[in-house]
Amino acid sequence: MIGDVMLRTQRLTRKFSGFVAVNEVDFEVRRGELRAIIGPNGAGKTTFFRLLSADLPVTSGRIWFEGREVTGAPAHHLARLGVGRSYQITNAFPNLTIFENVRIASQPPSLDFKFWATYRQPSELTDKTNRILDIVHLSGKRALLASELSYGELRRLELGMALGTDPRLLLLDEPTAGMSPTETQTTIELIQRIAKDRTIILVEHKMNVVMTVCDRISTFHQGKILAEGTPEEIRANRDVQAVYFGSR
Numbered sequence: 001m002i003g004d005v006m007l008r009t010q011r012l013t014r015k016f017s018g019f020v021a022v023n024e025v026d027f028e029v030r031r032g033e034l035r036a037i038i039g040p041n042g043a044g045k046t047t048f049f050r051l052l053s054a055d056l057p058v059t060s061g062r063i064w065f066e067g068r069e070v071t072g073a074p075a076h077h078l079a080r081l082g083v084g085r086s087y088q089i090t091n092a093f094p095n096l097t098i099f100e101n102v103r104i105a106s107q108p109p110s111l112d113f114k115f116w117a118t119y120r121q122p123s124e125l126t127d128k129t130n131r132i133l134d135i136v137h138l139s140g141k142r143a144l145l146a147s148e149l150s151y152g153e154l155r156r157l158e159l160g161m162a163l164g165t166d167p168r169l170l171l172l173d174e175p176t177a178g179m180s181p182t183e184t185q186t187t188i189e190l191i192q193r194i195a196k197d198r199t200i201i202l203v204e205h206k207m208n209v210v211m212t213v214c215d216r217i218s219t220f221h222q223g224k225i226l227a228e229g230t231p232e233e234i235r236a237n238r239d240v241q242a243v244y245f246g247s248r
């Protein structure tokens, strides 16, 4: 069910020593949406995500999450509000097990007194970790070290780690990059399952994936949104055809 506006940006801009990577982007995502962001390499997609998760400060413009302005708020504050993100580059600890990686990611910051209120029993954290391992199909590999996983499994572990923070909005940057067709299919089914009770923004290059799973697509080009619409609308859009499909 698509609901109220969950995330909104107004003229969001990021410059790198004069180069405008994200250029006055007005963007809105509604609760329950599975939104894709597509666009050629260098279009500003990852930079846009980094701004949304406060991984990178904005140069100008504003961001609201669930009606509250969060421009300039630190990343841990956004995480606590419910914005989660999995990275394009792996984030797991290679010498810890799969179970330990997900458990650590699921643990609120220890200085937060609410930790004790949330998890009165250590077993609650264990239960949550087990649930997540189940969702990302890694229960059977729980005792392996992250360094022992295949590439596709490692990407699923990262998804599990992102889920550990209970995000209501999840930002996924190319979750199927480098995966085989089989791994891609597994990951897509996983994302669709996660999307049932969550809002997701997905940067994705594989057009078959984008066209089949997403509610709406935003096309980035040179730091701006070139077009936005349903998969059918984007497929039929001449600007998108010229700039995106034509460039590949």
Ligand code: ADP
Residues within 6 Å of the ligand: 016, 021, 039, 040, 041, 042, 043, 044, 045, 046, 047, 048
């Ligand atoms: P995409 O994810 O769409 O491929 P990016 O957001 O990674 O694009 O990059 C957009 C542009 O911004 C690129 O030209 C890239 O070189 C530049 N850029 C990204 N991050 C930095 C940075 N930290 N410093 C300087 N330039 C950057």
Ligand code: MG
Residues within 6 Å of the ligand: 045, 046, 047, 088
């Ligand atoms: Mg990128």
